[in-house]
Amino acid sequence: MAATTGMPDTELVELAREGSQEAFEALVLRHGDRLHATLRSFGLTTTEADDVAQETLLRAWRGLPRFDGRSGFFTWVYRIAFNEAQRRLARRPPAPEQSDDALERVADARPATHAAAEHRELARALDHALRRLAPELRAPVLLRDVEGRSTSEAAAILDLHPAALKSRLHRGRMALREQLAPYLT
């Protein structure tokens, strides 16, 4: 991996498009943690996120020659990941609750402050509220507010116009706020 260390993403993407598996793996090493975390945020268990990440990476690798560069490389990969995640979630048998560890990154936040207990209570309530949120509102909130993606990135990943993304984001936030009102005053 030494040859790819410190190389900018754009160069790695170019090399990967030319067939360099080493460059592609360097990109995965650089961005794989966040990709996996995003899949978890969509409501997948760790095992499901592993499987979906693998399928996403295989599709991305095979699709690289067709990647036209109109969107950023990782926006493109995240879009594949989002579609794969949706497919996986649709195949799940109906259950009253989602996976027991889905979205727990939010509930597991452990701030080292004197208000830790109060914060944990809010994080737990937030976790439940996110699970109850309609998927079309949850994905924009997760991408923008949990994962920190920009509006244009999140819109590209979800294949939405930025205005539609903003509208869903606002509705999602307002719905969460309503559910969590006692914790947010």
Added chain:
Amino acid sequence: MALLRKLRFRRDHRWTPAQLSAFLDDELGARARRRVVRHADDCPECGGLLRSLRRLLGALASAPPPEPVAERLVVRFREALEHRHGD
């Protein structure tokens, strides 16, 4: 003047809640931004809504860093690639 103020307050009270996400994301123009600030200062309901949305965004952003799984993903990717080549 009092009537004008009252009318402006009502108009801004209807308008403000829908602008709060854009306000918090710094996506409003300067004039609209000033209008939100002015109304949120005057209106306990909208001011409270703004504060609670701010707190919500803070809680959403406080998720811990992602698990270090990238090396595992690379290993699985290699194995899957070899497996599919072997098919």
